[in-house]
Amino acid sequence: MLKGRGIMLKATLVVLWAVLMLLPLPIQAAERVESVTAAVVAQRNLPPLVAERMNRSIAAIAGQLMEGKSIAAVQAEQRTYEDLIHEVFDKVLVGYTVSSVTLKPAVAAQVQVELLPWSDTIQQVQVETAVEGMPPRIEKLVRQDLSGVETVFQSALTGLPTAAADWTNGVLKQHLNAYLQEHLPEFRADFDLNPEQNAQVKLVVYPRLPVVRTVDLAMRSDTIPNSALLTRREIMQAQVEDIVGVPVGFVRRHKDELEKQFAQGLDNRRDFRALQLQTKVEIDPAERASVMSRSDSSRYRFRLNGWLDIGRGKTNRHAEKDRNLLFRLHLGQMLGSHDELFVLTELMPEDMAWGYQLGWQHNLQGGRSLALRYDLRNHGFIYEARQKLAARWLLRYEFRAPDSLGEAALRYRLHDFLSLEYVLDNEQKWLRLIGNF
Numbered sequence: 001m002l003k004g005r006g007i008m009l010k011a012t013l014v015v016l017w018a019v020l021m022l023l024p025l026p027i028q029a030a031e032r033v034e035s036v037t038a039a040v041v042a043q044r045n046l047p048p049l050v051a052e053r054m055n056r057s058i059a060a061i062a063g064q065l066m067e068g069k070s071i072a073a074v075q076a077e078q079r080t081y082e083d084l085i086h087e088v089f090d091k092v093l094v095g096y097t098v099s100s101v102t103l104k105p106a107v108a109a110q111v112q113v114e115l116l117p118w119s120d121t122i123q124q125v126q127v128e129t130a131v132e133g134m135p136p137r138i139e140k141l142v143r144q145d146l147s148g149v150e151t152v153f154q155s156a157l158t159g160l161p162t163a164a165a166d167w168t169n170g171v172l173k174q175h176l177n178a179y180l181q182e183h184l185p186e187f188r189a190d191f192d193l194n195p196e197q198n199a200q201v202k203l204v205v206y207p208r209l210p211v212v213r214t215v216d217l218a219m220r221s222d223t224i225p226n227s228a229l230l231t232r233r234e235i236m237q238a239q240v241e242d243i244v245g246v247p248v249g250f251v252r253r254h255k256d257e258l259e260k261q262f263a264q265g266l267d268n269r270r271d272f273r274a275l276q277l278q279t280k281v282e283i284d285p286a287e288r289a290s291v292m293s294r295s296d297s298s299r300y301r302f303r304l305n306g307w308l309d310i311g312r313g314k315t316n317r318h319a320e321k322d323r324n325l326l327f328r329l330h331l332g333q334m335l336g337s338h339d340e341l342f343v344l345t346e347l348m349p350e351d352m353a354w355g356y357q358l359g360w361q362h363n364l365q366g367g368r369s370l371a372l373r374y375d376l377r378n379h380g381f382i383y384e385a386r387q388k389l390a391a392r393w394l395l396r397y398e399f400r401a402p403d404s405l406g407e408a409a410l411r412y413r414l415h416d417f418l419s420l421e422y423v424l425d426n427e428q429k430w431l432r433l434i435g436n437f
Contacts, residue, residue, distance in 0.1 A: 030070040033109050036062040042096065042115040045159030053171050054093075054113075061088055062103075062111045074105040085111060095119075095164020117161040124198045125154045132206040135242045137261065141254050142205065145184040152179050153201050157193075165195030180205075186247035207247045215240045216290045220416045223296040224275065225304040227437050232266060239265050240291045243283075251285040259283055266295060275300055301332035301340060304437045309423075312430035325350055338363045344373065357382070378402035 038058035040051050062085055066074050074081060082101040090098040096115040104110040127150040131139040156172050157165070172191070180189055187205045194200040217240050219229040239262045243251050251258065263279040266272055272279070272295070279295040306327040327349065332342030339362050346355035359373035359382075367388030374381055380402030387395045394411040409423040409432070421432040 030072060031107055032068060032070050033066045033074060033105065034107050036066060036109045036111060038062060038111045038113065040113045040115060042117060042159075043099075045121070046115070047156050047158055047160050047168075049156040049171050049175055050160060050164075050168055053168075057092070058085065058089055058111055058113055061085055062109070066105075066109060071105050071107070074103075074109070078103050078105060085113070089113065094167045095161035118163050120162055120197055122157045122160050122162060122165070122195065122197060122199045125150065125157050125201060126198065127153055127201045127203055129203045129205065132204055133245060134207075137239075137242045137258075138246050138250075141250075141257065142184065142187065146205065149176075149179060149183075149203065150201075152176050153191075153193075153199075157195075157199055162195045162197070162199075165193055165199070169193075184250075186250040186253070207245070207250075210248050210287050211245050212243050212248055212251060212285070212289045213287045214289070215244060216288065217293070218291070218416075219293045219295070221277075221295050222303075223300065224277070224302045225437050226417065227304070228302075229293075229295060232269070232272075235269075236262065236266060236291075236293055243285075243289060248285050248287060248289075251283065251289065255283050255285060262291070262293070266293070299334050301330060301334070301342060303330040304328070305330075305435055306437070307421075307432050307434045310431045310433065312423075313428060323348065332361075375400070375402060 036059050038055045040046065040054040040058065046054075062081075065081055065084060082103050085103070086098050086101045089101075093115075095118050097118065098113060099116045100114045102112045102114075104112075129143065129146060129149070131142045134142060152175050153172065156168055156175065160168065172193075176189055176191065180187060184205070186208055188208055189203060189205045191204070192202045217233070217237055219233055219236060220226055221229060243258065259281040262281045262283075266279045267277060275297050276299045277295045277297050279293055281294075282292045284290045284292075304327070306325075309324040312324060325348065327347045329345040330342055331345070332340045334340050339360065342359050342361065344355075344357040344359065346357070347353075348355070355375070355377040357373045357375050359371055361369055361371040363369045369386045371384040371386075372381060373384065378400075380400065382398055382400050384396065384398040389395055392413040394413075395409075396411065397406065397408045399406045405425055407423060407425040409421045411419050411421045411434070413419045417436050419434040419436070421434060423430055423432050
């Protein structure tokens, strides 16, 4: 019985195999054109930027005709498609004649178009650049950023028929904008082309908004009187006015270079060189920009300040009212990076008394300093120690041997011209206003 079932199973399999062999095979789907690429060649030089645009145009034309159609159908009508592409492209093209079109049907079809120039071609391109509305300092920086812009025009025009120049304006504008976006994004540009064998291009660049409207200038020094800088303010003001009307982004991008130029404009002067003054400039770019200029000497220390004591009464040791108002001139010379010899000249204007001190100061790390002064008026030494606590805070202590008096003070700098001290000594405490002139 088992043997009979085996024979039946084999017979069934043979029948099924025969049926499958007799069934019609499925028809394979015809391959279709999915994409089209184009390559344009010319008998003479074809500018790369122009060739790129032509390739896109031809690929678009051919794609509309063939994409989605079967390869077999395109092959059957290949000559018709070639003639149609030839006719359409020849009508829109200026400066060239289409001499031949070759089509290669495939899933990724290819079209090759050969062109013949009409007439004389552009051999050389000269670019003349004008920077609109910028002072010489800024114009120089703009031209540095524009260095190489002529290659945009040369790559688009060299070898192009003179009759086709107008057709390339869109290509030129597009690539010029791309160049500016990379090298000079704060400016716009327009150009005028004279299409000859030696073509002339006039390029004009002008600023984008926002631009700097006003500049607030501040000049300070920690080593010479701030009032001495007033004589050079006009020079610095004339320099910083150069950034008025300049795009804010351009000033920000060239900030370091402009700061260096402004500083050199002062440091190269004879009086600044004599005092060995070095200037550091900081620009805060904005529509209302600010410029801070700090000029300090590495060798000399000239300072003029005055103070007014408020709330200090008379005691055994404070019998002289002239100490409440005082002006002091500090003249010093650095012996190195840490040591200074100086002379103090003091004027007590309430009774026109003068005082003189000779001193030495040693600067330590961490904002600390020690000083020893000899008071020629009261004939005794004064010992002083200072500690800088923060950018605006200072703690100091001095002991005056002629009076056997110690004085401690905590100083806060309100701004560069005015500080406030809380002072206390062996007998009392008071406030002191200190002016830095």
